[in-house]
Amino acid sequence: MGVRAQQKEKTRRALVDAAFNQLSAERSFSSLSLREVAREAGIAPTSFYRHFKDMNELGLTMVDEGGLTLRQMMRKGRQRAEAGGSVIRISVDTFMEVLESNPNVFRILLHERSGTSAAFRAAVEREIEHFISELAHYTEAQANRTPVLARAQAEALVILVFNAGASALDSKRSERKSLADQLVLQLRMVATGAEALQHKIDNRA
Amino acid sequence: MGVRAQQKEKTRRALVDAAFNQLSAERSFSSLSLREVAREAGIAPTSFYRHFKDMNELGLTMVDEGGLTLRQMMRKGRQRAEAGGSVIRISVDTFMEVLESNPNVFRILLHERSGTSAAFRAAVEREIEHFISELAHYTEAQANRTPVLARAQAEALVILVFNAGASALDSKRSERKSLADQLVLQLRMVATGAEALQHKIDNRA
DNA sequence: TAAATTAGCGTACAATTGTACGCTCAACTT
DNA sequence: AAGTTGAGCGTACAATTGTACGCTAATTTA
Numbered sequence: 240m241g242v243r244a245q246q247k248e249k250t251r252r253a254l255v256d257a258a259f260n261q262l263s264a265e266r267s268f269s270s271l272s273l274r275e276v277a278r279e280a281g282i283a284p285t286s287f288y289r290h291f292k293d294m295n296e297l298g299l300t301m302v303d304e305g306g307l308t309l310r311q312m313m314r315k316g317r318q319r320a321e322a323g324g325s326v327i328r329i330s331v332d333t334f335m336e337v338l339e340s341n342p343n344v345f346r347i348l349l350h351e352r353s354g355t356s357a358a359f360r361a362a363v364e365r366e367i368e369h370f371i372s373e374l375a376h377y378t379e380a381q382a383n384r385t386p387v388l389a390r391a392q393a394e395a396l397v398i399l400v401f402n403a404g405a406s407a408l409d410s411k412r413s414e415r416k417s418l419a420d421q422l423v424l425q426l427r428m429v430a431t432g433a434e435a436l437q438h439k440i441d442n443r444a
Numbered sequence: 445m446g447v448r449a450q451q452k453e454k455t456r457r458a459l460v461d462a463a464f465n466q467l468s469a470e471r472s473f474s475s476l477s478l479r480e481v482a483r484e485a486g487i488a489p490t491s492f493y494r495h496f497k498d499m500n501e502l503g504l505t506m507v508d509e510g511g512l513t514l515r516q517m518m519r520k521g522r523q524r525a526e527a528g529g530s531v532i533r534i535s536v537d538t539f540m541e542v543l544e545s546n547p548n549v550f551r552i553l554l555h556e557r558s559g560t561s562a563a564f565r566a567a568v569e570r571e572i573e574h575f576i577s578e579l580a581h582y583t584e585a586q587a588n589r590t591p592v593l594a595r596a597q598a599e600a601l602v603i604l605v606f607n608a609g610a611s612a613l614d615s616k617r618s619e620r621k622s623l624a625d626q627l628v629l630q631l632r633m634v635a636t637g638a639e640a641l642q643h644k645i646d647n648r649a
Numbered sequence: 650t651a652a653a654t655t656a657g658c659g660t661a662c663a664a665t666t667g668t669a670c671g672c673t674c675a676a677c678t679t
Numbered sequence: 680a681a682g683t684t685g686a687g688c689g690t691a692c693a694a695t696t697g698t699a700c701g702c703t704a705a706t707t708t709a
Contacts, residue, residue, distance in 0.1 A: 241677070242675090242677090243677070243684095243685080243686080246676095247685090247686070250687090264560070265560050265561070265562075266560060267560045269472075269474075270474070272665080272667085273666080273668090274665080282686090282687065282688085283689075284667080284688095285667095285668070285669085285670095285688070285689085286686065286687045286688070288668080289687070293667090294667095350559070353557070353558055353610055355469070355472045355475060356470070357614075391626055391629045391633065392630075394626070395600075395633060395634070398603060399600060399604075402603045402607070405557075405558055409562075409565060421595075421596055424592075424593075425597075425634075427641065428596065428597065428600060428637035428638050429633055429634055431636075431637035431641060432632070432634055432635065432636035432638070432639075433633050434637075435636045435637065435640055436629075436632065436633060436636060446706075446707070447705095447706070447707095448656080448705080448707070451656080452655090452656070455657090477695080477696065478696080478697065478698090487658085488657060488658050489697080489698085490658070490659085490697095490698070490699085490700095491656065491657045491658070493698080494655080494656055495656090498697090499697095
């Protein structure tokens with residue numbers, strides 16, 4: 240890569256990083272301004288357009304990147320689980336760790352999921368869909384579920400995890416432990432229920 | 445109530461209604477401007493302050509009102525259920541109807557739940573808490589659950605319903621049916637799972 | 650009836666925003 | 680070596696925003 244392209248990439252990263260940096264519990268993506276982001280990235284407002292068509296394009300990039308980051312971290316966690324132990328427990332724990340180290344990555348997904356841009360909502364949904372189908376395939380094979388059931392179960396699990404994540408963002412570390420416990424209980428509930436429903440179907444056949 | 449107070453109340457309503465009106469899939473509360481709301485309500489921007497300290501106060505009012513509306517409609521639906529039939533199925537159906545007739549009421553709750561104002565998030569959480577505890581008490585009595593279990597179950601149910609509501613807002617009517625079916629399946633999953641976990645506890649004792 | 654209150658208005662202002670336009674100059678291509 | 684490209688800049692402008700301030704006129708209170 241030439242010197243020029245390298246520098247451009249660097250600036251682009253600075254923009255993305257600046258935007259992620261400005262996210263917080265009090266600041267959503269849609270409240271960021273092009274000028275502020277450019278300022279923090281150290282370039283003139285108008286130079287922003289050399290990298291993104293508009294703020295939306297930046298945002299969608301962030302969603303994609305964020306989803307990828309999250310999935311990678313969760314996958315790493317799952318490898319840890321293969322050494323033995325409850326998959327549910329370990330997954331919840333890694334999730335909570337990810338949340339702690341990358342709150343803004345999770346924040347943008349969480350917020351834009353119910354945001355005002357259809358494109359954003361779709362992008363987030365796509366990311367979540369990755370989680371769901373990964374999980375669905377896992378349970379379909381592992382627990383011998385009907386595809387429909389596996390899908391419904393996986394979706395429920397992911398939703399519950401995301402929801403707990405949202406609560407966790409708003410709570411002190413001391414409260415997070417019981418939050419995680421409650422989440423584990425709920426996930427077991429779903430897993431057990433799916434198991435039972437599956438048996439009912441199997442016996443009927 | 446005097447003529448004066450009556451007129452004031454009327455204007456206040458106009459403001460709240462105007463704000464609800466301006467909500468849409470593309471427009472969240474935080475993107476509304478004081479001026480626009482005042483314009484639609486037919487008053488001067490500065491007159492807004494005669495009714496609310498600022499936009500936040502308006503928004504919190506809307507969340508409270510919205511939560512109340514939702515609960516009332518759901519309660520009405522539950523009465524219908526008492527005539528017989530699956531509680532889950534009927535609740536899901538009424539929920540979907542509520543969603544169709546009052547999308548913006550649901551929208552503000554959904555959006556501000558993961559919004560940028562701690563006060564808003566807390567207000568929404570309070571409203572959701574109403575749903576959860578109502579439901580928890582119901583199952584605790586009805587199905588003889590441990591309080592902890594009843595609580596976890598109720599929370600899971602509500603979360604899943606809310607989540608499906610969010611999806612429903614984004615889908616055409618034709619897709620809503622299968623969405624409702626999937627939701628029912630998930631709710632049964634949780635109910636069945638809770639039942640099983642409860643038995644496990646009971647037998648251990 | 651006289652005095653006090655107050656909903657609503659109009660004017661005004663400082664901030665901030667997105668972005669159009671044209672320039673520069675370093676990097677790249679031929 | 681000569682010519683082209685394009686990242687980044689500075690200036691400029693029109694919109695829109697929240698809100699301070701003081702007035703009017705109708706209702707309420709005394």
